[in-house]
Amino acid sequence: MKIHVHTLLATGLVFLSTAAVAQTNAHFIATLGELARPEKQIPFKAVIEATTHFHVLDFDTNNPAHIELHKKLLQAVALAGERAAKEGIATARANEAGNHIEPFVRTALREVGLLARAPINAAGSTQVTGYPDVEITGATPCYVELKTYSATTVNTTQRTFYYSPSEHPKITRDALHFLLAYELAKQERDGKTVFVPVHWKLRSLENLAVDLKFEFNQSNRRLYGDDAKTAQLSEGAIK
Secondary structure (H helix, E strand, O other): OHHHHHHHHHOOOOOOOHHHHHHHHHHHHHHHHHHOOOEEEEEHHHHHHHHHOOOEEOOOOOOHHHHHHHHHHHHHHHHHHHHHHHHOEOOOOHHHHHHHHHHHHHHHHHHOOOEEEOOEOOOOOEOOOOOOOEEEEOOOOEEEEEEEEOOOOOOOOOOOOOOOOOOOOOOOOOEEEEEEEEEEEEEEEOOEEEEEEEEEEEEEOOOOEEEEOOOOOOOHHHHOOHHHHHHOOOOOOOO
């Protein structure tokens, strides 16, 4: 709709007939209908290529560089897990524990000789939120996404992996992509509830298939804040 109006304004035509408006709106609604239709089993490597123009490389068990990287990853995974289990992750909710395990993993990756850091996005800024969690630079670059799960949810259909395209993506090179997941168990220590890793899984993501669920969203500012004033009917304090 905006494109059509702006084009006409640029040519000095500012009159739109009722029929033209209706036709444009119908096309807009039809387009939204197509966008809102969910898609399933889309190759993740195709999604990354389409949104970043970089490739998810295949992990090659016959490639010496990949074998060496895998060896160091295993060392770091075990080390991080042991330290997190010893210290315990004190958090009120299990789904928050994943954020707390990231420092253990990054530290362990560096200690085994890998150049691990929070990813630098396409704008040159360090970005913590969003996929992926860790970037490993060097001769064999790779990205690592960190997850946690429990034994009771491992085979459920609960969605826990998310990727959202960005104007400044965190993927800035062709690389291997891994997912590292720790299984957490709840324990009581010194009167406090802690989560501890008891198992881990490392997988390569070149064969991952993802589902697309279109989402419409809005910010608090436009719902309740300054930008919502024109649509607000009334408000009041509770006494």
